[in-house]
Structure formats: structure tokens, C-alpha cells
Amino acid sequence: MGWFDKLKEGLTKTRNNITEKVEQLLSLTKTIDDELYEELEEILIMADVGVNTTNKIIDLLRKRIKEKKVSDAGQVKEHLKDILSEIMGGNAQNVLPESTPAVYMIVGVNGVGKTTSIGKMANYLKGKGYRIMLAAGDTFRAAAIDQLEVWGNRAGVDVIKHKEGADPAAVIYDAIQSAKARHVDVLICDTAGRLHNKKNLMEELRKINRVVEREYPEAYKQTFLVLDATTGQNALIQAKQFIGVASVNGIILTKLDGTAKGGVVVAINDELSIPVKMIGVGEGMEDLQEFDPKAFVDALF
Amino acid sequence: MAFEGLTSKLQETFRKLKGKGKLSEKDVKDAMREVKLALLEADVNYKVVKDFINSVSARAVGQEVMESLTPGQHVIKIVNEELIALLGKSESKLIVSKVPPTIIMFVGLQGAGKTTMAGKLALHLKKHNKRPLLVACDIYRPAAIKQLQVLGAQIDVPVFSLGDKTNPVDIARAGIENGKRNGNDYVIIDTAGRLHIDEELMNELKNIKEAVNPNEILLVVDAMTGQDAVNVAEHFNGNLDITGVILTKLDGDTRGGAAISVNAVTGKPIKFVGTGEKLSDLEIFYPDRMASRILGMGDILSLIEKAQESIDEKKALDLQRKIMQQEYTLDDFLEQMQQMKKMGPLKDLLKMIPGFDASKLGDLDIDEKEMAHTEAIIKSMTKQERQNPSIINASRKKRIARGSGTSIQEVNKLLSGFEQARKMMKQFAGMQKGMKKGKFKFPFFK
Numbered sequence: 001m002g003w004f005d006k007l008k009e010g011l012t013k014t015r016n017n018i019t020e021k022v023e024q025l026l027s028l029t030k031t032i033d034d035e036l037y038e039e040l041e042e043i044l045i046m047a048d049v050g051v052n053t054t055n056k057i058i059d060l061l062r063k064r065i066k067e068k069k070v071s072d073a074g075q076v077k078e079h080l081k082d083i084l085s086e087i088m089g090g091n092a093q094n095v096l097p098e099s100t101p102a103v104y105m106i107v108g109v110n111g112v113g114k115t116t117s118i119g120k121m122a123n124y125l126k127g128k129g130y131r132i133m134l135a136a137g138d139t140f141r142a143a144a145i146d147q148l149e150v151w152g153n154r155a156g157v158d159v160i161k162h163k164e165g166a167d168p169a170a171v172i173y174d175a176i177q178s179a180k181a182r183h184v185d186v187l188i189c190d191t192a193g194r195l196h197n198k199k200n201l202m203e204e205l206r207k208i209n210r211v212v213e214r215e216y217p218e219a220y221k222q223t224f225l226v227l228d229a230t231t232g233q234n235a236l237i238q239a240k241q242f243i244g245v246a247s248v249n250g251i252i253l254t255k256l257d258g259t260a261k262g263g264v265v266v267a268i269n270d271e272l273s274i275p276v277k278m279i280g281v282g283e284g285m286e287d288l289q290e291f292d293p294k295a296f297v298d299a300l301f
Numbered sequence: 302m303a304f305e306g307l308t309s310k311l312q313e314t315f316r317k318l319k320g321k322g323k324l325s326e327k328d329v330k331d332a333m334r335e336v337k338l339a340l341l342e343a344d345v346n347y348k349v350v351k352d353f354i355n356s357v358s359a360r361a362v363g364q365e366v367m368e369s370l371t372p373g374q375h376v377i378k379i380v381n382e383e384l385i386a387l388l389g390k391s392e393s394k395l396i397v398s399k400v401p402p403t404i405i406m407f408v409g410l411q412g413a414g415k416t417t418m419a420g421k422l423a424l425h426l427k428k429h430n431k432r433p434l435l436v437a438c439d440i441y442r443p444a445a446i447k448q449l450q451v452l453g454a455q456i457d458v459p460v461f462s463l464g465d466k467t468n469p470v471d472i473a474r475a476g477i478e479n480g481k482r483n484g485n486d487y488v489i490i491d492t493a494g495r496l497h498i499d500e501e502l503m504n505e506l507k508n509i510k511e512a513v514n515p516n517e518i519l520l521v522v523d524a525m526t527g528q529d530a531v532n533v534a535e536h537f538n539g540n541l542d543i544t545g546v547i548l549t550k551l552d553g554d555t556r557g558g559a560a561i562s563v564n565a566v567t568g569k570p571i572k573f574v575g576t577g578e579k580l581s582d583l584e585i586f587y588p589d590r591m592a593s594r595i596l597g598m599g600d601i602l603s604l605i606e607k608a609q610e611s612i613d614e615k616k617a618l619d620l621q622r623k624i625m626q627q628e629y630t631l632d633d634f635l636e637q638m639q640q641m642k643k644m645g646p647l648k649d650l651l652k653m654i655p656g657f658d659a660s661k662l663g664d665l666d667i668d669e670k671e672m673a674h675t676e677a678i679i680k681s682m683t684k685q686e687r688q689n690p691s692i693i694n695a696s697r698k699k700r701i702a703r704g705s706g707t708s709i710q711e712v713n714k715l716l717s718g719f720e721q722a723r724k725m726m727k728q729f730a731g732m733q734k735g736m737k738k739g740k741f742k743f744p745f746f747k
Contacts, residue, residue, distance in 0.1 A: 042347055048527040051341050110550065110578075111412030111523065140578075142451035143444040150443030164451070228412060232344030232527025234555055255411070258496040260529040283495075 032065060032073050040080065047263035050233050053270045057083055081297055087270050088293035093250065093277045095121060095224065096128060100185040103176070103212055103219045106252075107205060107242055108226035110193030113254035115144060117226050117280060118188050119151025120288035121252075124278075126155060130185040135175035136161035137168040137208065140192035140201075148190050154285060158182070168192065168204060169211045176215045187219075202245050209246055222249045224277060227268075229253050230260040239272055250277035253291070257281045265296070329361045336380065343556035346531045349387070349565040357383050387561050388588035393570035396544060398516045401486040402434070404477060406513070407547075408506055408537055409521035411494035414549035416445060418521050418575055419491045420452035421583040422547075425573075426487050433458055434485035436476030438509065439493040440465035449491055456580055459483070469493065470508045477513055490515070503540045510541055518543045519572065522563055524551040530559040531566050538567040548586065549575035564588075629723055631687040635679045638672060677705035678715050690716055 037058055044054040060083050065076060095104070104121075108114050115138070122132045134152050136159055138144035145161050152159035160175035172189055179187040191208065194201035212221060223246045227235050242248050256262050256279050265276050276291045333354050340350045360379050397403050405422070407415045416439070423433040435453050437460060439445035446462050453460035461476040473490050480488040492509065495502040510518065520543045522530060537543055546563050551574045560571055571586040679687065681704035686693050693701070693716065702709045 045341060046347050046528050048344075048529070051338055109525075111414055113412060141448070142455075143448035146444035146447050147442070228523075228525075230410065230523070230527060230529045230533070231525045232530075232558070233342055234344070234525040235527075255496070258410075258529065259498060259532040260527070264527070 032071065032076060036073060036076065037062060040076070044263065044266075047261035048232050048267075049263035050236065050267040053087075053267040056270065057087070057266075084266060085294055085297045087266055088297055089269065092290060092292035092295070093275050094290040095125070095222070095250065095252075095277050097130070097186055097220050097222070099220045100130070101179065101183075101216070101219045102186045103179075103216055103221050104186060104188045105191065105205075105208070105212070105221075105223040105246065106188060106226060107191050107223060107246065107248075108193060109238055110141070112193070112226045112228040112231070113280060114138075114193060114226045115147050115151065115190055116283075117252050117254055117278075117288060118148065118190055119155055120280065120285060121278070122151070122155040122157045122188060123285045124288055125186055125188075126157060131183065132157040133175065133179050133182065133184040133187050134159045135172055135187060135189040137171050137175075137190045138192040139164055139166045139168050139171065144190070144192070169207045172208050173211050173215060176212065180216075202241070205245050223247060224250050224252050225274070226252045226254060227264065229256045229262045229264065230258060231264060233264075233267070235264040236267055236271060239268055239274060243272070243274075248274055250275050252276075252278045252280065252288075254280035257287070269293075329358065333358050333361075340558060340561070343558035344525075344527050344530070344562075345558035346528055346562035346565070349531070349562050352565070353383060353387060353561075384561070385589050387565050389564050389568075389570045393545060393572050393586070395572065396516045402477065402480045402488045403486065403517070404488050404490065404513055404515040405517040405519060406473075406490045406492065406506075406509065406515040407519055407521055408492055408541060408543070409494055410496065410523070410533060411442070413494060413521045413523045414575060415439075415494055415521045416448050416452065416491050417580075418547055418549055418573075418583075419449065419489050420456060420458075420580050421575060422573065423453070423458045423487075423489055424456045424580050425583050427456065427458060431487050432485045433487040433489055434476065434480040434483070435460045436473060436480075436488060436490045437462040438469040438472050438476075438490055440467070440469055440472070441493045441495070445491075445493070452580065459485070469505055470512050473509045473513050498536065503536070506541055517545060519545050519547050520563075520567075520569075521547045521549060522559055524548045524555045524557045524559055524574075526559040528562075530562045534563040534567045538569065543567065543569055545570050545572040547571070547573045547575065551576050631679050631682065631690055631719060632684075634719055634722070635676065635687075638676065674705070674707055674711060675715055678702075678707055678712055681705040690719065 040061070041054055041058050044057060045051065049057070057080070061076070061080055064070075064079050064083070068079070070076065070079065106114050106118050106121075118134060122134060126132050132155070134148060134157055136145040136148045138148070139162060142164070145164060149159050149161065158178075160171065160178050162171045162174070168191065175187055175189065178184075189208070189212075191205060192201060194205070209223075212219070223242075225239060225242050225248045227238065231238070239248065239251070251265075251268060251274055253262060253265055253276050262279075268274055269276070276293070279289050279291050281287050281289055336357075337350055337354050340353065341347065345353075357379055360383075395403070395405070407419055409415050419435055423435055426433045435449055435458055437446040437449045439449075446465060450460045450462065461472075461479050463472045463475060469492065476490065477488050479485075490509065490513070492506060493502065518541050520534065520537045522533065526533065534546075546567070546569055548557065548560055548563075548571055551557055563569075564571060571588070574584050574586050576582045576584055678701060681701045682693070686697065686701075693712075698709050698712045702712050705712075
């Protein structure tokens with residue numbers, strides 16, 4: 001089953017997904033009036049797109065409907081879809097390295113699914129023929145190291161670890177040395193889940209980045225921010241905060257298989273222009289999929 | 302803590318209202334539009350917001366507001382009351398079983414923070430001289446059991462586990478038997494987190510519920526949850542008939558609108574909030590205070606309570622008097638600082654003060670070292686100097702700096718900082734008088 005089907009499947013699980021609601025609405029409403037726009041606005045906000053982006057989209061939609069002299073309410077959906085696609089922009093995304101060796105830092109707040117995503121990502125990259133190593137950089141949360149090890153075993157990749165409470169920068173340092181010695185293609189580093197307003201933890205992240213910069217200058221470096229699709233507008237704040245500490249290259253959007261609509265993605269693309277690279281659509285090893293903005297919007301409608 | 306974002310939004314809205322005499326219908330409508338946006342941005346569910354706006358508007362349009370002499374205040378009153386109604390009216394305590402142990406079951410999505418919260422609640426109970434037992438029923442997430450065991454060891458609370466090969470229902474049952482045998486008066490069951498639409502998980506949770514008949518089924522919700530909070534709450538409540546909610550991760554710049562949503566759809570009280578990464582970061586949830594905080598009246602009651610845990614009341618009253626009469630000295634400052642250490646970060650305390658816009662605070666992280674320096678400087682002063690800092694001249698500064706192992710610059714910084722603090726207190730004292738006149742109870746000391 002391709003990722004598209006899987007995504008579609010994940011989304012059809014959604015009891016009241018956007019599509020259904022739009023269809024419902026459009027079959028009921030016949031004229032294009034304020035009420036129609038207001039209800040479209042409601043649908044977008046209910047999908048966590050956020051007030052700002054929703055207003056922007058609705059404004060664009062109104063303008064376009066006027067310009068194109070659309071009179072059929074059924075057509076409005078197509079235009080809304082176009083606008084969403086434009087905002088989501090760009091081509092299909094993935095996390096394949098442009099060159100090797102590569103170091104991937106995985107960051108994000110507590111409980112978004114960082115460790116799990118790393119396990120899935122290791123499996124994904126290994127499947128593409130890369131040699132993978134994991135670094136257990138979350139030395140803070142109880143048993144985080146054990147959790148990463150379980151995932152490492154499942155994916156069949158090495159995990160470099162220290163004891164709980166150890167200096168994460170030291171773990172990353174060791175992992176870099178091992179990665180060099182074992183000719184690893186991609187080193188994926190776990191980090192402690194940090195609430196983005198905690199200064200010390202953000203400082204720790206900076207320190208880790210310095211270690212990578214110094215010890216592995218030749219590596220292709222990427223930082224991926226893991227976001228939970230059930231998170232509301234706070235996801236934007238999280239993204240902004242992490243941008244302040246590291247250059248975030250992409251987003252891994254997890255837990256998209258529930259009833260959460262993933263509308264944050266639209267807002268993040270709109271306001272911060274950080275592309276979503278992968279999406280988590282289930283609990284299995286294979287449930288991390290490449291992200292295609294166009295297909296994503298298509299799957300919604 | 303939380304809600305600052307929302308608070309500043311609403312404050313902005315009401316500032317606009319306050320400036321005017323009587324409210325026109327359009328004013329009310331405009332204000333409600335902004336309240337609506339503020340609430341939506343705070344992730345309160347769209348439908349909940351709509352209901353809220355309707356009910357507040359309905360009351361306002363019932364001419365109460367327009368005929369009132371102070372319309373702005375009246376709107377605040379109505380909005381406040383409605384928010385309290387949404388948040389669940391009063392503080393809600395844990396249900397305690399007549400025959401121990403009291404059984405508490407934690408449920409919720411993955412990553413909501415169940416396991417950590419189980420540790421926090423156990424510590425909270427232990428502090429109140431209870432004997433909690435933690436039971437590890439999450440056999441699915443890798444290392445979840447280990448995580449609970451590590452937490453248990455940190456707070457010296459026993460953890461019952463049968464590994465990850467035994468059925469969670471059996472683990473729960475055996476855990477309670479174990480608790481009874483060992484005289485534990487509280488048994489906290491940590492369950493697996495999965496998606497709320499996962500039938501299998503729901504059935505497992507239902508089976509555990511049936512097997513152990515818990516006194517409390519607490520839904521653990523991430524305060525950062527967006528619109529989906531309503532679905533989650535509905536599913537868990539519909540299937541398990543939860544008894545309450547715990548809100549986690551409320552320490553970020555989380556606006557915490559999920560609190561309002563969850564409460565509105567389940568009608569179940571929020572019992573605790575998790576406010577930080579440390580195991581002691583657990584607070585009781587007070588709906589009325591939270592509402593007044595949303596409205597920018599702050600959470601002065603929480604402040605008082607927090608203070609009372611570490612300061613005895615007489616000292617606090619004394620300090621209150623000093624602030625009012627502006628007799629605040631460096632000695633008080635020193636004493637306050639020492640008490641502050643017991644209370645937690647200054648920033649958290651400041652945020653509870655009404656009208657305090659935390660976003661304007663900027664970087665107020667006071668690090669421990671700086672506090673130690675400050676302490677040293679004040680301790681190097683004579684009694685007279687502490688009572689009356691204005692007598693500190695250049696030579697005295699030099700002596701103080703030497704005595705405290707700091708620099709003159711640092712002494713200067715402290716003195717000017719103290720002067721600022723004193724000015725600020727003056728303003729607060731003034732504000733308090735003004736508010737009383739406006740018939741607004743300023744709940745500093747009842």
C-alpha cells in the first residue's frame with residue numbers, strides 16, 4: 001500500500017474530516033453568501049488551521065470567487081482546495097540526505113513522539129539503503145534511553161548511549177566518533193523533550209549543535225522538529241522557539257491518524273515556511289510516510 | 302503558568318471597553334468578536350466559543366450592560382461568571398474511598414503525560430502523609446514500565462509491575478491486592494495511551510474499570526491540545542464515564558484553551574494541573590481563579606496560598622502592611638528572597654498578580670547564583686544601611702562590595718533594582734485603592 005493510500009486510510013478514519021464537512025455543507029447550501037464563508041471558516045478553524053491563516057484563506061477565497069465570477073456554490077470547494085495547495089506549496093518531501101555522512105537532530109517538546117519517530121525514521125532510511133546509527137541524547141526523561149534501544153533493536157540499528165542524567169552533548173560527541181569509525185551514513189540524534197520556553201534546555205540544545213558543528217563539520221546537518229498533530233496553535237509557538245535555537249529544516253508531523261485534522265500544517269507553512277517532511281500515521285514501524293503537500297490537500301477533499 | 306496569552310488578549314479587549322461611558326449595542330458586538338478571536342486563538346473549541354459568546358451576548362443584550370453605570374465592569378463581571386461556569390464552578394478534590402485503598406485510574410492519549418503525572422500525583426499524596434502505590438499497566442509503549450519504576454524510585458513510592466507479558470486487567474487486579482496487603486491507602490493505575498478512536502484500547506480500559514471499580518478515572522489531557530480536545534474528551538468520557546481531568550504541560554506559553562473545551566463537553570471537573578518538568582510541579586486546579594486570571598484579574602489567591610505554604614501568615618500580613626505603607630526595606634527584601642526560594646520562581650509568582658502582563662516582563666529568569674550574590678551584598682550591609690539604603694555612599698559601597706566579594710557595579714545594580722521594586726509596590730498599593738473604589742474586590746487578604 002502506497003503512502004497515499006495509507007494517508008487516505010488514516011484520514012477516512014477521521015469521523016468528521018474536512019472533506020465530509022465541506023461536502024455536507026455544499027450540498028446544503030446553494031448560494032454563495034456570508035453564511036457559506038462563515039461555515040467554511042468554521043471548518044478550517046475546527047481543523048486547527050488557526051484564526052490568522054483561516055482569515056487569510058477566506059479573504060483569498062472571497063477575492064478569487066469575485067474575480068472569477070463564480071456563481072455555483074459547488075465550485076467554491078475547488079477554489080478553496082487550490083488556495084490550500086498553494087499555501088502548502090512545493091513538491092513532495094522526504095528526509096533522504098543530500099549527501100553523506102549526515103547528522104539529523106530530532107527536537108520537539110515532551111510527548112510528541114520523538115523517540116518513536118526516530119525508530120520509524122531509522123527503519124525508513126535503512127530501507128533506502130543507508131547505514132544508520134542512533135544517539136540516545138535524551139538523558140533526562142526516565143527510561144527514554146531504554147525506549148530508544150527497543151526501537152533500535154526493532155529497526156536493527158546501533159544505539160550509542162550513556163547513563164541517564166549524563167551530559168547529552170557528551171553522548172552526541174561519542175556517537176559522532178563511533179559514526180565516523182563505523183562509516184555510518186546517517187546519525188540520528190534523540191534529544192530531551194523540552195518545553196520550548198525552558199531556557200536551560202534550549203541552551204543544552206545549542207551546546208549539542210556546537211559539538212556537532214565542531215566535531216563533524218563535513219556532515220550534512222539537518223534538524224527536524226517533531227510536532228503532534230493534535231496540538232493546537234501552540235505548535236506555531238513551538239516552531240518559532242525552536243527556529244530561534246537551531247535552523248529547523250523540516251517538520252515531522254505525528255499522530256495524524258486520529259481525529260486531529262492536521263490543520264496546523266497549513267498554518268506552519270503559511271507563517272513560517274517550514275516544510276513538513278514526514279508524517280506519522282500509525283503505531284507500526286512503517287507508519288512514517290513521506291509528505292506530499294498536493295496529495296495531502298487532495299486527500300482532504 | 303498558563304493563560305498569559307489569553308489574558309493579555311482579553312485585557313486588550315477590555316481596555317477598549319473601559320475607556321467608554323455607556324456601551325452601544327455595536328460595542329458589545331465588537332467586544333464579543335474580539336473575545337471570540339482571543340478564545341479561538343487560545344485553542345478553545347469553536348463550538349464552545351460560539352456557545353460562550355451567545356450566552357454572554359444574550360445576558361448583555363438583556364440590557365443589564367447598557368443600563369449599568371459602569372458598563373465595562375459589568376461586561377467583565379458577566380464574562381467572568383460565564384467563564385467560571387464553563388470551567389466548573391468550584392475547586393474539586395479527589396474522591397476518597399471509604400474503605401482504603403482509594404483507586405485512581407489514569408487514562409489518556411499517547412504523550413499526554415500520564416506516566417509522569419502518575420509520579421507527580423503519588424508524590425503529592427506522599428507529601429500529605431499518604432501511602433500511594435503505583436501500578437504499571439502500560440505494557441505496550443517500550444520502556445513505559447521502566448519509566449514508572451524510575452519515577453517511583455525517585456520519589457520513594459513502590460511500583461507494582463508484572464512485566465509486559467501479562468494482561469493489563471490482571472496486573473491492575475493484582476496491583477490492588479498487593480496494595481491492600483501492604484497497607485497502601487491510594488493505588489494509582491497507569492494505563493497505556495493510544496488513540497481515542499482505538500476500540501481495542503477502549504475495551505481494555507473498560508475491562509480494567511470493570512475489574513477494579515476505581516474511585517477516580519482521571520483523563521490526562523495535554524493543555525496544548527487544539528480543537529481535537531473535544532473529540533478526545535467525548536470519546537473517553539462516553540466510554541469510561543470519567544470522574545475528572547488532569548491538565549498537563551500548562552507551564553509552556555500554552556494558552557490552555559483545552560481546559561475550557563474539555564470542561565464544557567464532559568462537565569467533569571479539572572482536578573489538577575501539571576506545571577513543570579519536576580515531579581513536584583503539580584497544582585490543584587481552581588476554576589474561579591483561573592477565570593479571573595483569564596480576565597486579567599490574576600490569580601492572587603493562588604499566590605497567597607502558595608505563599609502560605611512557606612511563609613507564616615503573620616509575616617505575610619506584616620509584609621502586606623509594609624508594602625501598603627511603603628516601609629519596605631532591604632531587610633524585608635532579603636527575607637522575601639529567602640522565602641521566595643521556598644516558593645518557586647519569582648516569575649511564576651509575578652504572573653499571579655492581577656493586571657500583570659507577563660509578556661512584558663521579558664527575560665526575568667533569575668538564576669540562583671545571582672540570588673546568592675544579592676544575598677551576600679545585603680548581608681554585608683549594616684543594619685542602618687538596610688533600613689535606609691539612601692545613606693549608602695561611595696565608601697560604604699566599596700566596603701559592601703569587598704565584604705560580599707562582589708563589585709561596586711553589582712552593589713549599584715542591586716540598589717537601583719531595589720528602588721524600582723519599591724516604586725512598583727507603591728503602584729500596586731495605589732492600584733488596590735482604586736480597585737476598591739470601583740467595587741472590585743481585590744482578593745489580597747480577605
